[in-house]
Amino acid sequence: MNDVAIRTKRLKVGLEIHVELQTRSKMFTRTPNVAHPDFEDAPPNTLVDPVVAALPGTLPVMNRAAVEMSMLVGLALGCDIARFSKWDRKNYYYPDLPKGYQISQYDLPLCHDGEFMIRTDEGDDRRIGIIRAHLEEDTGKLGHDLPGGSTFEGSLVDLNRAGTPLLEIVTHPDFDRAEDVVTFGQELRVLCRFLGVTQGVMQRGHMRFEPNINLEMELEDGRVVKTPIVEVKNLNSFRAVRGAIEHEYDRQEVEWRETGREMGPGAKSTYGWDDEKMVTVLQREKEDAHDYRYFPDPDLVPVVVDDAWLEEVRAQLPELPAARRTRYVDDFGLREKDAVVLVEERGLSELFEASVATLNDGSAVAIAKLLLNQCAKRANESGCGVHQLGISADQIAGVIKLREADELGTQSIDALLALLSGSDDSARELAEREGLLVIVDESQLDAWCDEAIAANEQAAEDVRNGKMAAIGRLVGHVMKSSGGSVDAKSVQAGLRKKLTN
Amino acid sequence: MLSEEAVRKVARLSRLAIDESQIPRYADQLSSILQHIERIQELDVEGVEPMAHPLPLNNRLDDDVPNEGMPIEDLLKNAPSVRDDYISVPKVLGEGSS
Numbered sequence: 142m143n144d145v146a147i148r149t150k151r152l153k154v155g156l157e158i159h160v161e162l163q164t165r166s167k168m169f170t171r172t173p174n175v176a177h178p179d180f181e182d183a184p185p186n187t188l189v190d191p192v193v194a195a196l197p198g199t200l201p202v203m204n205r206a207a208v209e210m211s212m213l214v215g216l217a218l219g220c221d222i223a224r225f226s227k228w229d230r231k232n233y234y235y236p237d238l239p240k241g242y243q244i245s246q247y248d249l250p251l252c253h254d255g256e257f258m259i260r261t262d263e264g265d266d267r268r269i270g271i272i273r274a275h276l277e278e279d280t281g282k283l284g285h286d287l288p289g290g291s292t293f294e295g296s297l298v299d300l301n302r303a304g305t306p307l308l309e310i311v312t313h314p315d316f317d318r319a320e321d322v323v324t325f326g327q328e329l330r331v332l333c334r335f336l337g338v339t340q341g342v343m344q345r346g347h348m349r350f351e352p353n354i355n356l357e358m359e360l361e362d363g364r365v366v367k368t369p370i371v372e373v374k375n376l377n378s379f380r381a382v383r384g385a386i387e388h389e390y391d392r393q394e395v396e397w398r399e400t401g402r403e404m405g406p407g408a409k410s411t412y413g414w415d416d417e418k419m420v421t422v423l424q425r426e427k428e429d430a431h432d433y434r435y436f437p438d439p440d441l442v443p444v445v446v447d448d449a450w451l452e453e454v455r456a457q458l459p460e461l462p463a464a465r466r467t468r469y470v471d472d473f474g475l476r477e478k479d480a481v482v483l484v485e486e487r488g489l490s491e492l493f494e495a496s497v498a499t500l501n502d503g504s505a506v507a508i509a510k511l512l513l514n515q516c517a518k519r520a521n522e523s524g525c526g527v528h529q530l531g532i533s534a535d536q537i538a539g540v541i542k543l544r545e546a547d548e549l550g551t552q553s554i555d556a557l558l559a560l561l562s563g564s565d566d567s568a569r570e571l572a573e574r575e576g577l578l579v580i581v582d583e584s585q586l587d588a589w590c591d592e593a594i595a596a597n598e599q600a601a602e603d604v605r606n607g608k609m610a611a612i613g614r615l616v617g618h619v620m621k622s623s624g625g626s627v628d629a630k631s632v633q634a635g636l637r638k639k640l641t642n
Numbered sequence: 643m644l645s646e647e648a649v650r651k652v653a654r655l656s657r658l659a660i661d662e663s664q665i666p667r668y669a670d671q672l673s674s675i676l677q678h679i680e681r682i683q684e685l686d687v688e689g690v691e692p693m694a695h696p697l698p699l700n701n702r703l704d705d706d707v708p709n710e711g712m713p714i715e716d717l718l719k720n721a722p723s724v725r726d727d728y729i730s731v732p733k734v735l736g737e738g739s740s
Contacts (some may be wrong), residue, residue, distance in 0.1 A: 165708045172711040180708075185727045186718070190711045206706035227694040234657050236731040249694075283734055297728035299716070302673070432655060437694055445700040592713055 143398045146361040153367075154322055155314035157351040158329060159307050161279060162210045163339050167193065167304035168278040169201030169244060175301045176347060178340060183236075185299040192306045195239035200440050207306035208444060210249070211276045214308060214453045215252025217332055217461055218271050222451055226251045226275075228441040231433045236298050237281035245309075247435040250275035251444065257312075257332075258463065259324050269325055270313035279305040296596040308338070314353065319386035326350055335462050335487045343377050350376040354389040357403060358397070368393040369408035373421055376414055384419045392421065414631070419617075441486055465490055473497065473505035479513055487555045488528030495534030500541060504554050507541050515554050519562070531563045539568025543578070550628035552620070554578040579628045586619075586627060590635045593618035604640045644673045 161176035170192035173180040174370035180188060192199045212222050229247035281303035283296045310329070316322045330348055332342040341347050354561035356368045371393065373385040389412075402408060412421040460468075462484040484490050489512065512527055516537075519529045540557060543549035549557065549572060560571045574576050593615045594601045602636045603611035612633060620631045645720065649669045656717045714727060721729040 165706050166704075170708060171709045173708040186714050186729070188711055189714070189717050190709070194712075194717055196720075202702060202704045204706055205703035208703065225694075232655070236734055273712060284728075285733075293725060293730070294733065295725070296731050296734040297725060298731060299728060333715075439695070441695075442697060442699045442702050443694045492688070602657075 143401055145364075147358050147394070148361055149359045151357045152317050152319070152386070153314050153355050153357055154316040154386060155353045156312045156316065156322060156325065157353070158310045158312075158326070159279075159349040159351075160214070160310065160333055160339055161347045162207050162299045162306040162308055163337075163347075164204055164206045164210065164306055166204060168204055168207050168276070168306040169304060170199075171202075171204075172304070174305050176339065176345075181345065183301055185301060193239070193300055195241075201244065201438075203441065203444070204306060204309075205408075207276060209454050209457075210306075210336070211251050211274065211308050211539065212446070212451070213253050213336050213457060213520075214310070214333060214338055215255065215274050216455055216458055217336060218252070218255035218257050218310070220252035220255030220271060220274060222446055223249060223251055223253065223444075224446050225249065225443060226446075227443040228438040229435045230438045231277075231435055233433060235280070236296060237283050237303065239281070239300065239303065242279065243278060244438055244441070245277035245435075246275035257325065259321065259328050261318075261321050261324060267315075267321060269315045272311045272313055274308055274310040277307050277309060279303065279307045280368070309636075319383050319390070322352060322386060323383050326379055326382055330363070331462050331485055335459070335484070337487065343379070346377050346557065348377070350382050352376070352382065352386055354386055354393070356393050356397075357388070366397065367404040368380065368397050369402055369410065371410055371421070372414050373412045373414055374424070378416075381414050381416060385414050385547075387422050388419065388421050459487070462490075469509075473502055473509075475506060475509050479509050482513055483509060486526050486528060488526055492528045492534055492537065496537040496541070499534055499538035504538075504541050504545070507544065510535060511537065511540060511554070512556050513542075515558055519555070519558055521596040523562075530558075532558065532561045536561045536568050543568060543572060547628055547631065548572075548578050550579050550625065550630075552625050552629065576626065579626060579631070586623075586631065586635055589622045589627075590615075590632070590639055592622060593636070594639065601640060604636070612640075644669045644676065 163177045164174050165177050167174050170190055172190040172193055173188050175181060175188050202245060212217045213387050215222055226246055226249040228244050230242040231245045232242045234241055250273040252274040257269050259267050261267055279302050281298055281300040285293050287293050330341045333339045339347045346439055351372055351374055353370050353590050355370045359365050371389055376382050411424045411425050415422050468478040469475040470477055493512055497505045516527045520530055557572055557577055596618060597614055600611045600614040615636050616629055616632050646665050646669055648684045649665050718724045
C-alpha cells in the first residue's frame, strides 16, 4: 500500500484509430465491401468469396483504390508516403479470421511521421504527432443474437466484414486530456469523411478507437512514477473514448496505491469497455496472445510509389476542413459555429463556395444563413444533405439576389426552395411564374395599410402611442390581404410611416 | 537443439494437437530446419538490399470493381456447423480479435 502524497498527476494518452475504407470491393479480393454504402445492409455471409473464406489455392490481389485512399489520408495528415512498403502476416487463430493470419504492414507502413493540429475546447492549438498509418484487412464479426431476437448459446460468424480495407492510424502519446482525444477523434472523422474515404458512421464501426493510457505522477518525496500502460480496445463512440480515459485516470491511481506496479516490460494490459456501467474491464488473455510471429507475406508483392503516382494522388487532395473553416471566418466573416457546420460535408462546403463565387464575398453570410437555416430544415425533412436537395449554386445565388433586391419576402423562401428542388429553372423564373415576387406597387401597398389600420383601431392607436409591439397585428393583416406577396419588412416600414412622425 | 517446450509452444500457437511421444521427433526435425537457416545466416550480406519478395515485381493492383462473390450455400456447406445464415462456433468471449 502506497500512501505517499501525490504532488502532480499527469495523464498520458496515445491513440490508435482503425478506419474502414469505403472502397467498392475488399482489400485483397473484388468481392463487395460492407463498408461501402451500396453494400452496408447485405445479409450475413453474402459478401464472401473463396479468398475471404480462405479456401485452399486462393491468392490475394491488392485494391488500388484502398492504397490511394490511404495515401490521401496520409498526405492530409502531413505524413511521408513510403516509396517502398510491403505486406506482412500477423498470425493468430480466431473464428473471425478464416486464414489464421491478418495481412498487415509491420515494419514498412505506407504512411509515417505526420502531424495533425487540433483546436482544443479551451481554444488552444495543439499538435498531435502521427507515428504511422498502415493498411491492413478487417476481420469478420462474431455475434450472439439470432434473427428474431433470441440469443444463441455459441458464437455466430458473419464474414461480410472480413477483408474490408482498414487504415490503422497511430499517434504519439501527445494527449494529456480526455477532451483533447475526443476533439482529435471528431476532427479526424470530419477529415476522413471530407476526403471521401469513409462515411464515418460510428454505430456501424466505421471508425474504432483504442487509447493507450497511463499516468505520470510526481510524489511528495520527489520520486516520479509511471503507471503501467493500459490499452482499451474497440471503442466506437466518443462518449466511450471520453469515459474510458476518465475512468482509467482514476482507476490507475487507485491500483498503483494498492500494488505499486509501475510501467515496464510485460506490464501492459488490455481492457474492454462496459458501455452500461461506464467502466473499463480487464480482458483476460492467454500469456502468448501477442506472439504474432510476423513475417513477409509471400503471396503479395511490394508497393512502390513513384513520383508520378504520388503527384497524381496529391492532386486529388482538396483544401482541408480546418483551412476552409479559418478562411470562412477570416475572409467571409462567418460565425465560427456556422463555418464548423459548413465543412462537415464536402458537398455542402462546395455548394456554399460555388454560390459565393457566383455572387461576391459580401453575400457569403447571407448564403451561409440560407443554406444552414431554410435549406437545412428542408434537407432534414427530406432525410438528405443540403447539397442533395437538387438546388444548384446558381439557384442559391438567385435566391440571394432576389432577397438583396427586396423582391422576395421571408415568408416566400420556403415555397421557392421547394420549387427549386428538382427544377433547372432559375430562382427568378420560378418566383415570377408562381407569383412569389414581392408586389412593389406602392399605391396597392398603401391601400392595404390603410385598410389594416381601419380594421384594427386599437392596435393602430397603440402604435401611435409608442407601443411598437402592436404593429405585428397590422402587419399580419396586410400580409393576409396581399396573399403573402409583399415583404414584411416593407409593410412594417409603410405602416410606421403612417402611424408615427 | 530446439527445446521440447519450444515445440509445445509452436504447436499451441498453431492450434495443433500433437502427441507427447512425437515431440522429440518434431524437435529434431525443426532443429535441422533452423540449422539450415543458421548456415544461410553465415553469408556476408553487407551492402545487399533486403529482399521483400523473391519475384522482381511490384504493384500488382486491381481496379476497384466489385464482382458477385460466391453463393452463401457454397460457403456454409463447408462449415462444420451452421445456424441460420451464420457459421456457428463454440462460444467466444469478447467482441472480436482485431
